Amino acid sequence: MSTKKPHLSFFENVSFNFEKAAVFTGHPRGLLDVIKACNSVYAFQFPFRSQRGYEVISGWRVEHSHHKLPVKGGIRYSEQVDEDEVKALAALMTYKCAIVDVPYGGAKGAVKIDPKKYTPHEVEQITRRYTAELIKKNFIGPGVDVPAPDYGTGPREMAWIADTYTAFHPGQIDTLACVTGKPMSSGGIQGRMEATGRGVFFGLREACSGKEDMETLGLSKGLEGKRIAVQGLGNVGYHAAKFCQEGGCVLVGVAMPEGAIYNPKGLDVDGVVKHRQETGSILNFPGATNLANSAEILECECDILIPAALENQITEANAPRVRAKIIAEGANGPTTVAGEEILLKKKVMVIPDIYLNAGGVTVSYFEWLKNLSHVRFGRMGKRFEETAFEKMLRAVETATGKTFSEAERRVIAHGADELDLVNSGLEETMINAYCNIRELWKRDRKIPDLRTAGFISAINKIAVSYEEMGIFP
Numbered sequence: 216m217s218t219k220k221p222h223l224s225f226f227e228n229v230s231f232n233f234e235k236a237a238v239f240t241g242h243p244r245g246l247l248d249v250i251k252a253c254n255s256v257y258a259f260q261f262p263f264r265s266q267r268g269y270e271v272i273s274g275w276r277v278e279h280s281h282h283k284l285p286v287k288g289g290i291r292y293s294e295q296v297d298e299d300e301v302k303a304l305a306a307l308m309t310y311k312c313a314i315v316d317v318p319y320g321g322a323k324g325a326v327k328i329d330p331k332k333y334t335p336h337e338v339e340q341i342t343r344r345y346t347a348e349l350i351k352k353n354f355i356g357p358g359v360d361v362p363a364p365d366y367g368t369g370p371r372e373m374a375w376i377a378d379t380y381t382a383f384h385p386g387q388i389d390t391l392a393c394v395t396g397k398p399m400s401s402g403g404i405q406g407r408m409e410a411t412g413r414g415v416f417f418g419l420r421e422a423c424s425g426k427e428d429m430e431t432l433g434l435s436k437g438l439e440g441k442r443i444a445v446q447g448l449g450n451v452g453y454h455a456a457k458f459c460q461e462g463g464c465v466l467v468g469v470a471m472p473e474g475a476i477y478n479p480k481g482l483d484v485d486g487v488v489k490h491r492q493e494t495g496s497i498l499n500f501p502g503a504t505n506l507a508n509s510a511e512i513l514e515c516e517c518d519i520l521i522p523a524a525l526e527n528q529i530t531e532a533n534a535p536r537v538r539a540k541i542i543a544e545g546a547n548g549p550t551t552v553a554g555e556e557i558l559l560k561k562k563v564m565v566i567p568d569i570y571l572n573a574g575g576v577t578v579s580y581f582e583w584l585k586n587l588s589h590v591r592f593g594r595m596g597k598r599f600e601e602t603a604f605e606k607m608l609r610a611v612e613t614a615t616g617k618t619f620s621e622a623e624r625r626v627i628a629h630g631a632d633e634l635d636l637v638n639s640g641l642e643e644t645m646i647n648a649y650c651n652i653r654e655l656w657k658r659d660r661k662i663p664d665l666r667t668a669g670f671i672s673a674i675n676k677i678a679v680s681y682e683e684m685g686i687f688p
């Protein structure tokens with residue numbers, strides 16, 4: 216299948232990938248069209264008075280698929296954002312949730328601002344007004360549409376959203392479940408902040424554990440010693456780099472908007488972050504070479520490239536020069552259709568966004584469940600488990616005469632707390648989903664790549680939902 220249009224928009228890229236997979240599913244055209252279409256697109260403008268005077272701010276919320284409710288997806292603050300981008304991101308959310316069996320339809324929101332150009336107080340006012348606009352049209356609510364952080368937003372914005380929603384819905388018991396990615400003090404869950412990056416690590420570790428797949432790429436099995444380069448050291452990129460480094464990878468390259476640095480002997484991710492905090496730039500990091508520009512990171516010598524900034528980064532223009540053997544898509548849509556065609560011809564393995572960055576929505580799902588159940592995970596069982604494990608240890612000691620040390624006791628007789636359960640659920644989800652899409656990919660030689668396998672898996676699951684509803688029996 217070759218790209219007819221040289222420059223597809225982001226949403227057209229997603230639709231192209233959908234169609235590439237749809238031919239393997241055998242579903243009727245009407246059903247495929249229903250799955251592919253964006254159900255609701257809400258675009259709005261609101262006035263805002265900053266220190267500089269009045270301006271008009273554009274916002275969007277796109278609910279791509281109502282096959283399951285609520286719909287779910289992040290909110291992006293970016294000056295570059297437009298409707299096509301929000302539609303593409305919302306569609307990716309639908310397929311992502313289906314792949315990891317998180318029971319949501321997909322959505323996405325955006326505000327067309329560069330938050331760095333506003334004071335924190337102004338960002339708060341914009342966030343609260345954006346939330347009020349969503350409330351007006353019923354585009355937010357625990358059972359309707361549940362936003363989360365994305366590029367340019369974080370726990371702070373999510374806390375403002377939750378607070379605004381709660382103020383408009385006095386007396387409703389589940390209001391905190393209207394948004395995820397909140398700080399702990401506002402109903403958040405442990406492990407959400409790092410969830411997407413941790414999920415990238417779990418996914419990569421799983422992909423690299425397959426001896427046969429690694430041999431095809433000319434790589435050894437496992438993560439140990441694999442050279443990684445990361446574009447964008449934000450939430451996803453930083454945590455992915457951190458967990459991969461802890462898992463045995465060597466971080467050789469990092470890019471931020473101001474430039475890129477490279478050191479084949481390795482860069483300490485926390486050292487780079489500290490250096491940037493102190494100097495305002497990652498450039499001139501001790502021991503590293505400054506690359507000519509930020510985009511050079513995509514072409515650097517490494518085994519695994521993790522684009523974790525924005526979409527449309529690996530294109531037909533630079534794909535021929537990409538040297539990584541594995542592209543691990545932390546960002547949404549970093550590889551264009553035309554770029555991917557070149558990569559696949561070069562036998563590069565692309566681990567697609569619709570699977571690899573699903574850790575965020577997975578842990579958001581756990582946060583939503585926690586908010587609805589009004590109880591912290593582990594609260595009921597932790598002490599009970601610890602007591603049971605302790606009894607077992609004592610029985611073993613009595614039977615064998617062995618005495619366990621305090622350190623051994625702490626490890627063995629540890630009851631699961633919230634973070635243990637979140638990380639365990641995330642790991643299980645990422646491993647299962649990888650095995651599912653890899654098996655699909657390998658089962659039929661005609662399925663060209665993992666992204667297509669991911670889309671097939673998603674389309675089939677969504678089709679079942681429509682069939683269960685009695686639509687398209």
Ligand code: NAD
Nearest residue numbers: 365366367411447449450451470471472524546547572575
């Ligand atoms: P973020 O704002 O925390 O970080 C993005 C980083 O990329 C920033 O530090 C920014 O300065 C940097 N950046 C921007 N343009 C760059 C460029 N050209 N070169 C190098 N660096 C650049 O955003 P995030 O939440 O980490 O999101 C990053 C990507 O991951 C987005 O595509 C987002 O949709 C996707 N994603 C995020 C989550 C999440 O939980 N936050 C979940 C799934 C997917």
